[in-house]
Amino acid sequence: MRNNKPKYNQIIEAAVRVIAENGYHGSQVSKIAKAAGVADGTIYLYFKNKEDVLVSVFEEKMGQFIEKIAESTSQKQNAEEKLQTLIEEHFGQLSADYYLAIVTQLELRQSNYSLRLQINNVLKPYLTVIDNIVREGIEQNHFRSDLNTPLVRQMIFGTLDEIVTNWVMKEQKYDLLSQVPEVHALLIGALSRTD
Amino acid sequence: MRNNKPKYNQIIEAAVRVIAENGYHGSQVSKIAKAAGVADGTIYLYFKNKEDVLVSVFEEKMGQFIEKIAESTSQKQNAEEKLQTLIEEHFGQLSADYYLAIVTQLELRQSNYSLRLQINNVLKPYLTVIDNIVREGIEQNHFRSDLNTPLVRQMIFGTLDEIVTNWVMKEQKYDLLSQVPEVHALLIGALSRTD
C-alpha cells in the first residue's frame, strides 16, 4: 500500500497543516512540499496532481474518522446507544484535531465540483453507518416504524455537520463535547415512538 | 439604493444564470458582463469587485427568500404551524427556482472564507426567524422548556439545508415538497413535550 511509504504520510500531514493555516486557495503545491520537507516534484511521485493530494487528505483522514465511529458504535447494543456513541465520536474526534476540523468543515468545501463528488464518495460509509443505526432502531422497536431512512439520515448528518461548522466558525470558543447529551436528546425525540 | 439602477439588476440576474450554468470557478467577470450585455468595466461601476458581485447575488436572492419566509410564518398562529410553513417555503422557493438552488446550495459554497463570512451575515435574519419560532413554541408550552435555542436552530437549519443539498446533487429527480410532512414530523418530534 502506498501509505507505508513515509513520504506519502509526510505530505498528507503537511497538507492538512498548510490548508488549515493558509486556507484552501492559499495552499500552493510548493507550500505543501516545503512543509513536508520535500521538493515540489516529489509530490508528483506520490500523487497524480494537486487534486489527488486533496482527495487523499480527505480519504485518509475521513477514513480513520469513519472507521473509529463504525468500530465504537458496533460495540454498543442498541440503536440509542449507538447514536449517542456516534455523536460523541463525531464531536470528539473533531474537537481533538483542530486542523482536521478546519480542513473538513471549511476548507475542503471550497473545492470544485469534481473534488466534491469524490469527497461525497468518501463519506458514503459514514452515511451507511447512520442508516444502519436507524434501521436497527426501527427493528428493535425503539424508533418509529414509519421513518424514512434516507431522510432521517440527512437530518442526523445535517444536524451534526451544521453544529460542528458553527463551532469551527466561532473559532471553537466553547466546548463541543458538552453538547452531546442535548443533541442526542433532540435526535432521539425525533426518532422515538410516541405511544 | 443602488438596485434602482437597471444595470445593477441586469448584472445580478446574469450572474445567477452564469454561475448556475458554468459553476463557481467557470464564472469569470467577462462572462457575467457578456451575459448581462454590458462591458467588463461596467461591472466595476456597480460593484467594488468580483466578490462584491457574488455577495450581492446572495444578498438580493436570499433577501427575498428570507423575507417571504418571514412574512408567511408571521401569518400563522402557533409555533408548529410556523415551522411547517417555514419548511414549505424553504423547499418551495428552492424547488421553484432551479438556478437559485444550484447557486446557493452548491456553487457559492466554493467561495473563500471571507465571502463565506459575508454569506453567513446575510443568513442571520433567517436564523432569527427560526430562533423566534423555537422561543414561541416554548412559551406556548408546545415545545420542551429545556431546549437550547441555538442548538435547535442549528438542527433545524442543518436538516433543511442538508436535505435540499442532497436533492440538488441528485439533480432534483424527486419531489422535494412532498417531503415536507415527514420533515415537519421529525422536527416536531424532536421539539415537542413528551409528557
Next chain:
Amino acid sequence: MRNNKPKYNQIIEAAVRVIAENGYHGSQVSKIAKAAGVADGTIYLYFKNKEDVLVSVFEEKMGQFIEKIAESTSQKQNAEEKLQTLIEEHFGQLSADYYLAIVTQLELRQSNYSLRLQINNVLKPYLTVIDNIVREGIEQNHFRSDLNTPLVRQMIFGTLDEIVTNWVMKEQKYDLLSQVPEVHALLIGALSRTD
C-alpha cells in the same frame, strides 16, 4: 482581418527577431512579449497560444515570400525564365532578410509534429507554383515530356532548400545570389529535352 491591428504585427515581428536571436527553444512567450513592447497576456488577445504565434509567424512571412515569387514568375513568358526568377526570388528574399532565413531554415524546423504539419500546409502554394512551372515547360516543349511532376518538384525544392540551409549554417559567409546561374543551369539540365 486581424493583421490590420498594429499589435498583431508588432508581435509577429518581435517573434521573428527573438527566435532568430535566441533559437526556437529559447523563445519564451515572455521574451517575445517584451520584445514586442506588450504584456505577456496581450499575446493571448491576438493568438490562441504559443504555437499559434509560431504558425502565424510562418504564415505571414512565408505568405509574403510565396506571393512575391508567384507574382514575379507570372510576369515571365516561359518556364525556363520562370524557374530562373523563382530561384532568384527564393535566394534573394532570404538573403535580404537575415532573421527570416534563420527562422525558416533552422529554428522553425525544431517544432513538433503538429506545427510541422501546419507549416507544410503554408508551403503548399509554393509547391504549386513549382508544379505549374514544370507543367508549363512540358507543354511548351522545353522540358522532357516524361517528367514526373511531383518528383521534379521535390528535386527543385529539395535542392533550393538544402542550398539555403547550407548557406545559413555557414553563417551566410558567401553570396547566395551569385549561385543562381549555376543552380539554374543544373536544374535546367535535369529538365530539358536532350534531343
Next chain:
Amino acid sequence: MRNNKPKYNQIIEAAVRVIAENGYHGSQVSKIAKAAGVADGTIYLYFKNKEDVLVSVFEEKMGQFIEKIAESTSQKQNAEEKLQTLIEEHFGQLSADYYLAIVTQLELRQSNYSLRLQINNVLKPYLTVIDNIVREGIEQNHFRSDLNTPLVRQMIFGTLDEIVTNWVMKEQKYDLLSQVPEVHALLIGALSRTD
C-alpha cells in the same frame, strides 16, 4: 570502443524504437531506460547526457548507413553507376528500416542547434562520398567540367533527402525504390555533358 558493451547497444536500439513510436519530444530518458530494460541512472554510465544518446543513435545508425553506401558505390566502375547505386542504397536502406526512416527524417530534425551541428558532422563522410562521385564523373569526362562540386552535392543530397522526407510524411504509402530510375535520370541530366 564503448559499443562492445551490450548495454550500450541495448540503449541505442531502445532509443530508436522509443523515438519512432513517441516522437522526439515524447522520448524521455526514463522511457528509453525502461524500453532498454535498465535503470534511468544506468543511461548516464554509458552516455554523458540525453543529447549524447541522441547523437550516438545518429552516429551508430547513420554510420552503418553511410558505410554500406560507400562500400556499394566503390564496387562500381563509373560515376553514373556509382550515383545509381548511391540512390538505390539511400532509398533501399530507409525503405527497409521503418523506424530509422522516421527517426532520421522527422524526429531528430526537431533537435536543437547544437545537436544539429553534431548530426551534420556525422553526415560529412556521406557528403564526401557524393563529392568524390562528382569529381570522378568530371575526370572521366562523363559530367560537365564546369560543375561546382559543393553545389552539386547540395543538389543531390537535397533532392534525395526531400524525396525521402515526403515519402515518410505520406506514411510510406508508395514504393520508394521504384523511383530510383527517374531520380537517377534527373540527376544525370543535370550533370551530364550536353555536347
Next chain:
DNA sequence: TATGAATGAGATTTCATTCAT
C-alpha cells in the same frame, strides 16, 4: 556496475482589474 528516489528550475496561460477614450 547498477539502481531509482529525489531534486528543483523553469514556462505557459488565466483573469480580475484599470484607465484612456
Next chain:
DNA sequence: GATGAATGAAATCTCATTCAT
C-alpha cells in the same frame, strides 16, 4: 456613464540529472 484593450502576477507540473545505497 460606458467601453474593452491592455495589464502582469501567479501557480502547476515535467523531466534531465544526481547520488546514496
